Amino acid sequence: MSGLLPFAAALDQLLTGVEPLPAETLPLDACAGRVLAEDVSARLTQPPFAAAAMDGYAIRWTDLHRPWQVVGESAAGHGWPGTLGAGEAVRIFTGAPVPAGADVIVVQEEVARTGETARLTGEGPPRIGAHIRPQGQDFAAGERLLAAGTRLSAAHLGLAAAGGHGTLAVVRRPRVTLIATGDELVLPGATPGPGQIVSSNPAMLTALLRAAGAEVYDPGLIPDNRAALAAALTAAEADLIITIGGASVGDHDLVVPVLKELGAALDFWKIALRPGKPLLAGRLGGTRVLGLPGNPVSAFVTALLFAVPLVSRLAGRAHDLPLETLPVAAPLPANGARRDHLRARRTPAGAEPFARQDSALLSLLAQAELLIIREAHAPAAPAGTPVTCIALDMFHSVF
Template identity: 85%
Template sequence: MSGLLPFQEALDQLLSGVEALPAETLPLDHCAGRVLAEPVIARLTQPPFAAAAMDGYAIRWADLQARWRVVGESAAGHGWAGSLGPGEAVRIFTGAPVPNGADVIVVQEEVTRDGAVARLAGEGPLRPQAHIRPAGQDFAAGDSLIAASTRLSAAHLGLAAAGGWGALPVVRRPRVTLIATGDELVQPGKAPGPGQIISANPVMLTALLRAAGADVHDPGIIPDHRTALAAALQAAAADLIITIGGASVGDHDLVVPVLRELGADIDFWKIALRPGKPLLAGRLGGTRVLGLPGNPVSAFVTALLFAVPLVSRLGGRGHELPLQRLKLAAPLPANGPRRDHLRARRTPAGAEPFARQDSALLALLAQAELLIIREAHAPAAAAGDEVTCIALDMFHSVF
């Protein structure tokens, strides 16, 4: 296996110096799942006034045991403008401003009322300020609300809105162009002719990369012709170009020679990995290029191991894949000189590798819940031994 770059060395080289893309400012309803580029500081105080936490009557604590004369009403958005005097009460509703002079709210279930006169009919509140939310109880103007680099959830967006923000600076999504090459390929939904197959990789990788935060463009199938491939590479307006297929050494594998003709710098080509040995990484001008194998499983695994971390880092996200330590449900032989990734399922006994591991078997890939990682030259493992797995069934909840 001389000349094959070890997996970790290749990944480290790919990610070296990669930083998050510049920020763009978007309306809040476009920010879910995006990574915040700058801290969010409260522009407002929440609540901006002392507010009722319950429906009832606002009174003075000193008048709790007295009869009260109801002098007004305070509702959300329509406060009572006066100032409460001795023996007076204001009918109040949840969220409404507490009138000046009031320092407690008696809930309506503990009040009896006859016309404009009301009084306590139950145990009443236990202390002054009961059922009142003080101004700034949640946060005050100038408070730090959300830290930079936070991936924004629904609750974060609600908090930003309450804090006075209508738009936020977020890291721009990485733009990825997929270039699938091959005269034998036809688009999904079309009937393949003699010697042709469906181009399944682009739709699969588009879903994978979008889950990692990318905007993905697929210009369609590119024929196995140098001019067509060169034109597609030069037309890509992207942060990352991913080619699929054509990165090996056959007469029809044109990716490497065409990239070199266009002046690309090839950082590495071929790594000690299974599936996915014919992987290349480089740059075409200012655009990063990844060349993935054409076999479906190889394309998926190399995209998961290399494209997803790269896209995640460009998008400001953490790039670690979800790993788990699980027991083996069946023994495994010693591994060879390439790091291997075995498709597997979860069972009560642990991770069970599929009997067949051919890199063209999409049906088994779709059933796989795990990739069992077997490092290069790993010794034989017995049933019950612990192994490290990539949790495919957790990927979308993490990314």
Template identity: 70%
Template structure:
């Protein structure tokens, strides 16, 4: 099977993928989620003419006073009376405007002596000063947010004020992680002879949960066809992600097991480095992505393919944060595969690739702030030449 270009593989993976169905979620739990449907206001805000300042409610016709203070209007406790000529009502920010009043005089411009209020400053500049009119923010029936809008803290506050306690949000994508390998032990367990700790599972789980997915991890699956087949068949979710075993060695079982189960393979092997042996296919109603076992390869493939798929399913924009940055060191000409070089950002804003790019070096991956993207056949690049970079530190957390 010929190597597939990264761009073609991603287009093929996302072809026909749409946002998942809506589910109602409490407004207290929707941070970072995406609306599945338009949301209309069920209330009017403000629901009444309200004071924007602490002061005195008056009739503009009675300016410049003095006034007899006939009552008090506070937030949550409006004055039920009606202002008569020559009267004022003490009023506080957010309180309902009493009937008959049409203007607010701020308290700093009033001198109070018992029940008599006298103007001590210039007074309000116009009729209606310092009043928030009913419906000034929104009215019942107004569309306040549309399908696909992210639920930011401000938007959550808006929709709460509009009367909503539940919101229709796109269901979280569900991912099943299947790590294979007799050499693996769980984190926190001392490895035996010829064994290593399974770091990919926890790394990818964190990456996918940060991207808004619900992740199920059934544990490490031994290198036996029947065990791997049972794990894949039992997986429940929108995406099944296998880790390791996707190449062509005698112990690489993912491809033959998927074929035994009747899964379809959309592509296998991509013209990229690291991550060439990645595969994608379908099993039942789920997308299957087979990631390489090397940590850097798994992480880079997950960034380039799983995160965009999660974004599309979750109703979000699927692009990764990109910047053009000048190089801190020269780069040799690239080969036939798109390369992704781990790099740091220097204090003066240059992209500095690490000397070693071994796909098993987790230390270099953890220290990387960006990936320098080198297209297939890219010529040598000199210091100071600008290159495309994926900004790892700018990948958002939407969980």
């Protein structure tokens, strides 16, 4: 295994110097899931006036236990313009401005009213200021509402809207071009001819990369032809080009030689990883390039370990995968010189690796809830030994 770059060194080399992409300004309804590029401060005070928290009557606390003369009404969007005097009350509704002079609201269930005269019939409010939301209770103009780097949720967008913002500056989504190569491939939904198989990787990787924050472009299947591959590579307008297949050393594996012909600089090629040894990384001009293996499980694992962190960092997101320590449910043999990733399921006894780990078995990948990480040269692990796992079920549900 001499000459194979260790996993940690390869990932560190890939991510060194990677910064979030420049910002773009978008309307709020296009910002969900995006990452803020700059702090957001309130342009408004919320609420902008003292507001009623309940339906009832606005009065002066000192008048609580005497009859009141109802002199007007305050509704949301239609406040009462006067100043409350001694013995006076204003009928008020939730969200309406509290009249000047009033300092408490009596809820309507504790008031008896005859014509324009009203009085307290219940226990009344517990204190002065009860059932009134003070001006600026939520936030004041100039206050920081959201910090740069925040990944925007629905609640964040509501807060920004209330603070007076109709647009936000967010980190631009990384543009990723997927290039799947192979004469043997046909598009999903087509019937394969003799010696052909369906191209399943682009659909799988597109979903994975979009979940990490990317915009993904797929130009279609590229044949095993130098000119066609070179044309696809040079036509890509992307922050990251991901090739799928063709990165090994066979006569029909053209990715590396074509990249070299185009003047690409390769940072590494082949790493101490299982599945996924024939992984390459480099640059073609100003565009990053990742070359993934063609076997579906190898493509998925290398994309998860390398493409997802890279795209996440470009998108301004945290890029740590969800890890979990569980007892292994069955004994594991000693590992070799490559870091391994075993597909597994959750059981009451812990992480149970599947008996078959072939890198072409998509059915088992679809069933996998975990990837058990076996570091290079890890000793044999009896059942019950704690093992570190990538929690695929958590990744798919929250990433």
